[in-house]
Amino acid sequence: MLGPLKKQYHHGDLREALLSAAEAALTDLPLEAVSLREIARRAGVSHAAPKHHFGTLGGLFAELAAMGFERFVSELAMAAQRVSDTSPHVKMQAMTRAYLRFATSNPAVYGLMFGKRVELEPSPRFAMAAVAAWSQLENDVAKIVGPQQAINGSLLVWSTCHGIAMLMLEKRMPPHIDPHTAIEAVTRMLIAGLRAEGAA
Known part of the structure; x- marks a missing residue:
């Protein structure tokens, strides 16, 4: 069975999407619950995307x-x-x-x-x-x-x-x-x- 489709972004758009997702996560969750994986999930992209862009x-x-x-x-x-x-x-x-x-x-x-x-x-x-x-x-x-x-x-x-x-x-x-x-x-x-x- 295929997994959920990931959103497609241009390079600059993906960076902005990750930052927006991070801000939303920080607003909704305790700081200790915010992770790169959670940010990727909210942005609808692979788990590796935040690390690729921000380390x-x-x-x-x-x-x-x-x-x-x-x-x-x-x-x-x-x-x-x-x-x-x-x-x-x-x-x-x-x-x-x-x-x-x-x-x-x-x-x-x-x-x-x-x-x-x-x-x-x-x-x-x-x-x-x-x-x-x-x-x-x-x-x-x-x-x-x-x-x-x-x-x-x-x-x-x-x-x-x-x-x-x-x-x-x-x-x-x-x-x-x-x-x-x-x-x-x-x-x-x-x-x-x-x-x-x-x-x-």
């Missing part, structure tokens, strides 16, 4: 995390561009709101991006994408506090956004706090503090 599960996850950072940079940039007010602090508020939207809309990928319980294979694409995300934030913070305080200011903003995002994802946000309202208020406080530091 290991860590290699596939690194590629997915790199794509996550690239999407992250794009979405934050678009959020800043959409606001009619061009002042740096208004753009920063838009970016922090976009940060939470990205994290809560893409929890599986967000977890990979920040190394949640998984070892990623070394990846130049991942390294470049992560640096691009940091550079984007540092450039925008520098417009508020000046270049000398940009690194510390960026660390403050990113740490705050990440902390709120993780409280939301882990369902540890106190029930009386609306995180979307909170990020507005917290960002205003951050900007006021950054401006005061920049003027000191």
